[in-house]
Amino acid sequence: MTDHIGAFAEAMCSDGIAPPLRMFADGTLRRFPTNGRPNDDSGWYVLFDGDVPAGAYGDWRSGMDRTWRANTSRELTAGEKNEFRRRMDEVRRKREAERTKAAKESAQKAALMWSAAQPAKADHAYLVHKKIGAHGLRQIGGELIMPLRDYSGGIRSLQFISPNGAKRFLSGGTVKGGYYSISGKDPVCIVEGFATGASIHEATGQAVAVAFNAGNLDSVATALREKFPGKQLIVCADDDCSTEGNPGMRNATIAARASDALLAIPDFGSARPEGATDFNDLANHLDGRAVKVCIERAQCVDAERASNAGVEIVRADSVRLEPIRWLWRGWLACGKLHLLGGQAGTGKTTLALAIAAKITNAAQFPDGSRAPMGTTLMWSGEDDFGDSLLPRFMANGGNRQRLYFIKGIKDGEKARPFDPATDFLALAARASQIPDLKLLIVDPIVSAVNGDSHKNAEVRRSLQPLADFAAQAGVAVLGITHFTKGTSGRDPIERITGSLAFGAIPRVVMATAKPQEDGGAWRMVRAKSNIGPDGGGFEYSLSQTIIDADRDISGQAIRWGEPLDGTARELLAEVESPESESDAPARDEAQRWLESLLADGPVAAAEIERLAKVSDRSMRTVKRAKAKLGAISAKCAFGWTWELPKRAKECPQECQSESVALLASFN
Secondary structure, three states: OHHHHHHHHHHHHHOOOOOOOOOOOOOOOEEEOOOOOOOOOOEEEEEEOOOOOEEEEEEOOOOEEEEEEOOOOOOOOHHHHHHHHHHHHHHHHHHHHHHHHHHHHHHHHHHHHHHHOEEOOOOOHHHHHHOOOOOOOEEEOOEEEEEEEOOOOOEEEEEEEOOOOOEEEOOOOOOOOOEEEEOOEEEEEEEOOHHHHHHHHHHHOEEEEEOOOHHHHHHHHHHHHHHOOOOOEEEEOOOOOOOOOOHHHHHHHHHHHHHOOEEEOOOOOOOOOOOOOOHHHHHHHOOHHHHHHHHHOOEEOOHHHHHOOOOOOOOHHHOOOOOOOEEEOOOEEOOOEEEEEEOOOOOHHHHHHHHHHHHHHOOEOOOOOEOOOOEEEEEEOOOOHHHHHHHHHHHOOOOHHHEEEOOOEEEOOEEEOOOOOOOHHHHHHHHOOOOOEEEEEEEOHHHHOOOOOOOHHHHHHHHHHHHHHHHHHOOEEEEEEEEOOOOOOOOHHHHEOOOOHHHHOOOEEEEEEOOOOOOOOEEEEEEEEOOOOOOOEEEEEEEEEEEEOOOOEEEEEEEEEEEEOOOHHHHHHHHHOOOOHHHHHHHHHHHHHHHHHOOOOOEEHHHHHHHHHHOOOOHHHHHHHHHHHOOEEEEEOOEEEEEOHHHHHHOOHHHHHHHHHHHHHHO
16 A cells, blocks of 8 residues: 555656645545645645555645546456546545535635725835735735635635735635736736736726736636626736746736737836836836836737638638648658657657658658658757757757757847747747748647646647647647656557647657567557558667767667557557566567577568467567567568577678668668
């Protein structure tokens, strides 16, 4: 049981939740702090013990909600699946009951505190510092209080603001979807914090909805759009340019796009004060007129949506039939979004760069087809250009003049990192200037998601700009992602970390795996295709290649191996499933059989497969035997062969030269 608790705690950590020091697998819903304060209890978990331990965890403050099941290394029985669903339904009922109870108690407490509070004093230190009025706030002791209201006007919680600007929420209250309103004229401005909203209202006279934090902008904006379908909304962003990922801009962009609202951004000019991010900072740096100008300049996030006010339809007989434009037939298509996922350490980024290298040189792909000559553009949020990505690209024979890296975003004198979640509109214009662009690599693709990567709607909404970019630019977009730990044996699409939308939106999904046993070949397979055949793949291996001996620079290279037939699930299971003791005798017998077969020299791989079938031997077992023998695969004019390693050493020099030349042309 302790091992399952550890695995459960590890899953919580992977989602950014620090688990409590002591955990119990007794089916009880337990609360714990997630913000470091002992009196906070927004975190929750419940864990069941049994044949298949399972549970759930989350954070009521952020709205996170996850389920978890122990890895059994086998397919669950129908009874076990039903039991898992029953337990999760029980968790859901417990969680909702507990959450409803806590929210009700907090709302009652908030209403009482609000009614007992006095109007805020104009000389409160926070208001004086921000140079704003109170606009309906109240005060208890030295703290300002602001109610979070629902859409019927009821108070659901409170935010407290201390004289030094520190903010906290009433424990147990529901923040998501709650807002504070300042009455005014249309259009309605939706903002993160009170000071920002007060400055905008004072400069424009417009109505304001305060969402309290960036993560709540989307919920407030979409709810106001539903409540006021014909009203103009403006989401007013905080420009957190010095913060990684710029959460203010990212979340404001999401909210504006989701609610069909305009987006307003504070413009500080060339002399931006250090630490200035929002419209309150802008009002204090310049004046209210500068705030008003920025609000008046608010623009639609989606340029296409702005230029198409109506619904356009087209009759099918006026549509021209067009074939798929393949970059690599069956694997990469122009104008489509693709995904490459797999276990950590399987060389996914190197695989993507190896494919890019083929395109930059019009070299042969692993199936023998030739790549069209073209350029590749790459964004990476994990690896350095100079010491990691470029050496790998060069180790795979890439042409440096046809590879570009996305470095960042420059706006006048300001520069910030490129954010794939918000900057694809800007990228589209720049990409059109890159000659003969064929491929865009996004590593990792989860960085393009605004919001919760485990929620289907948020992932779909976030990946759509990538799909649109691919279609508009006519390039193949390849995103890279990971498999969830402990999912071996399951369908590859279900193993992709995050929402199932990661596997649904791309037109082609590829997956990688490395063998559990030494000597086995690694595999890249086609897990899904909406535009071609599923299944099949290629073996490959990784090696280090010297790029610059004088400076001790080397790069990881891909060496492609034999083509594979079969479903993606079967092909991955063959290398990921460790050999059991009961399999060893069959493998030993196959090893003796294969050694005898290869004793006189190389044998065609197709002939070995035929003989194995005739002798009722599993090819999975034969390939395990091959790995144990250390037998190698070689490409010749007639296809793939297997041979013993000593044969390669004894082969005459002219044969070795011919073999190396053939392999070089293939790779």
